[in-house]
Amino acid sequence: MPQIRSLLWVGRARQLELDAVAETPSLDVAWARDLEDALALPLAAFDALVLDAEDPAGACRDLARLERVTGAPPVLVRVPTDCAEAAAALRRAGAAEVVSRGGGDRGPRGGLAPLLDALPAARRGPAVRAAPRPEPAQAAPGIVSRSPAMRHVLALVQRAARSRATVLLVGETGTGKELLARAIHDGGARRPGPFVAANCAALPDTLLESELFGHVRGAFTGADQARPGLFEAAQGGTLLLDEIGETTPSLQAKLLRALQEREVRPVGGTRARQVDVRVVAATNRDLRAELARGGFREDLYYRLAVFPIRVPPLRERRDDVLALAAHFLRRHGAREGRPGCRLAPATGDLLLAHTWPGNVRELENEMQRALALVEAGEPVGPEHLSERVRAALEPVASAGREGETLRETLTRVEAWLIRRSLAAHGGRRAATARALGVTREGLYKKMQRLGID
Secondary structure: OOOOOEEEEEOOOOHHHHHHHHOOOOOEEEEEOOHHHHHOOOHHHOOEEEEEOOOHHHHHHHHHHHOOOOOOOOEEEEEOOOOHHHHHHHHHOOOOEEEEOOOOOOHHHHHOHHHHHHHHHHHHOOOOOOOOOOOOOOOOOOOOOOOHHHHHHHHHHHHHHOOOOOEEEEOOOOOOHHHHHHHHHHOOOOOOOOEEEEEOOOOOHHHHHHHHHEEOOOOOOOOOOOEEOHHHHOOOOEEEEEOHHHOOHHHHHHHHHHHHHOEEOOEOOOOOEEOOOEEEEEEOOOHHHHHHOOOOOHHHHHHHOOEEEEOOOHHHOHHHHHHHHHHHHHHHHHHOOOOOOEEOHHHHHHHHHOOOOOHHHHHHHHHHHHHOOOOOOOEEOHHHOOHHHHHHHHHHHOOOOOOOOHHHHHHHHHHHHHHHHHHHOOOOHHHHHHHHOOOHHHHHHHHHHHOOO
């Protein structure tokens, strides 16, 4: 009988239970909060899957979804109580084995004895294999998404890729705007051409003009030979103008001409050169507000925002946090020589509690930092995270002060969360309300009740 070497546990298990299973010799245990998180993992890499279900009906629905996953491992379902009819229904739905939790007074290993005994039998059972499950909206490699907000964005990206319209990507720093711009290029007719990215915030105005439009020999000190710009380098392809909101009105006027006339004039030159380039612009600024104060040209804005796409911050796509974290652990773990690392359950809770002001880029950096502190195959625990992420433990660690009632504890924690979110959003109440999932009026009432200025 083949030995089970890797096991995926799906559900809200106690850490003691996971530890007890992990103590089984030569068994590598990974954990996923729910089936959505599990489906973001390469299920074919596991020898068996434990579905720790809250009720048989929910387990049947999950089994139906797993039946559509090619290469899914045998599924062992763990339900709260013994019920012959429920067990039979689960086996008909595709479960290789069904066990009850039970044994609550016998310690974690005693309570898990039926499950541990059933693992070999599950390995002998038929694998759950059927037609492939329809994949979520996927615009390009490296874009991981399970949240409705991001799926909507990916659907817009796919439509934009089939269009010739100029696209304006608007979103906070670190949300993945360049990845989406590349997805637009790769999904369209210009895919055979080059994809060129220009960071408009990286250079002063005079140098940026030369970088974009090129220059002729002798145009300025040090220009000892002619040099084409990025518009010409992107001929037949796509040019990403990143941080377009950082440009000056003078350069904006020249960009407008390049877009309207499809031609560029090198610095110091007298002749314009024709270019065939699709432009995708990106910004982390509110360009409409810039229009109102005169910081951005209105005619250029409407030329760029033919197909505007708002990219949501990570705090508005919580469903993606754990899937992204697992993705970064796999990708960077392979590069750093630390394969097989996974999130401990408590670590997942901390990642979900963090507001991620740096968005996906901050999460990726956090996972890279954690990989530097663990060994290959070791779980990433809370102690491997940075202090700014572990700060979510602060109200929990100080909860239950002596003489404090439950209501008083919850009030203090609620006030801490609101103050923390306000600080993360620069005191902007509307943005804070959106991040916390409450109305502005509801936030104002809570702040007044809690004495928050």
